[in-house]
Amino acid sequence: MKKISEPTVNRLSMYLRVLRQVEREGAATLSSEELARRAGTTAAQVRKDLSVFGTFGTRGRGYAVPELVSALRRILGLERSWRVGLVGAGKIGAALFGYADFRRQGFDIVAVFDVDPAKIGQRWDELVVRPLEELETAAAADALEIIILAVPAEAAQDVADRAVRAGVRGILNFAPVKLNLPETLALKNVNMAMEMEGLSYALASRERAARTTTRKRTA
């Protein structure tokens, strides 16, 4: 299968979300035009994105919704579950642990780690927060495939290196830092601070532009 770009994967993910909503609404088919409209793209883009993976839909009838849902689930790796270790039992870690969509999408958190003696030993549902020293033994014993990094920036690279050496294959990184990791590892960064700074930059630059315009107008 051809390697597809990150924006394409993001669109596939969006199509799946639209199709699930359409399923809940009770429709059995959906045209590429309607799928495009609801996903915020063009029908040509929808057809191009999906053509990479096979032939879906019939001209004039549209896509068969359940068939396309299964195909997208398979393509996106959602038809199976992943064994996940969460490192960092702080506020972000707790929010992620309580995030129902993780489990619904097959991300099964089976171990939680922290370095803080006050957190180690805490009961989180059916789990107990474990000391970070146990990361390597747990990675092997619990067959961890993914690590969620919810640790401070300073600690992230070290934990990531240890996870990679312990055989983990994917990292979902919430630490505001750029990790240096082997290409073979699947890495996704979610950087809340960066998103917020992107937003405040956009607002501030619009404000500067508005001030300049006003100054010109009143000059």
Add this chain to the structure above:
Amino acid sequence: MKKISEPTVNRLSMYLRVLRQVEREGAATLSSEELARRAGTTAAQVRKDLSVFGTFGTRGRGYAVPELVSALRRILGLERSWRVGLVGAGKIGAALFGYADFRRQGFDIVAVFDVDPAKIGQRWDELVVRPLEELETAAAADALEIIILAVPAEAAQDVADRAVRAGVRGILNFAPVKLNLPETLALKNVNMAMEMEGLSYALASRERAARTTTRKRTA
């Protein structure tokens, strides 16, 4: 000031994070090489990114850390605070409300809204969760500048439209949906489900590739 691209804004944000760490470590200057290394980019890229905003640093001496921190804070719109309304008092809303970095970066949540009668009236620190119908009056009375959308996908576009009509200038969207909004509005999307599906796609495609290799090898 020239309009700069999103990846550039993201790098500026990363430089600021590195510089703050350097400040905490007690250093007064930093070379572009060291800044690049710690931000995961090249010295040439660092110099190019910063040259857009003026002249920083002295050849052979490096950047003056406090000066560059102030400049980046100003560029990124972090030297002032923003009045924020949070729509959605569910799990994600609560996690965001408790996220200390929001306040630290000048995002001041001054109102929380929900449609659920069980949540309306709840006390959240010094705030009380308000009915969503009050969005427009609150936007005016509390001079809301930014809305954080932590609502289900189906509700997001409607709330966003109402916020825009009420004069809000920026939206931080956590709903897994593509919003159609005027260009003048500053919009940032944080789509956790999409990040997770991106990760599971990367893992699944690596697995498919590995299976193909094994099959070829054993054939």
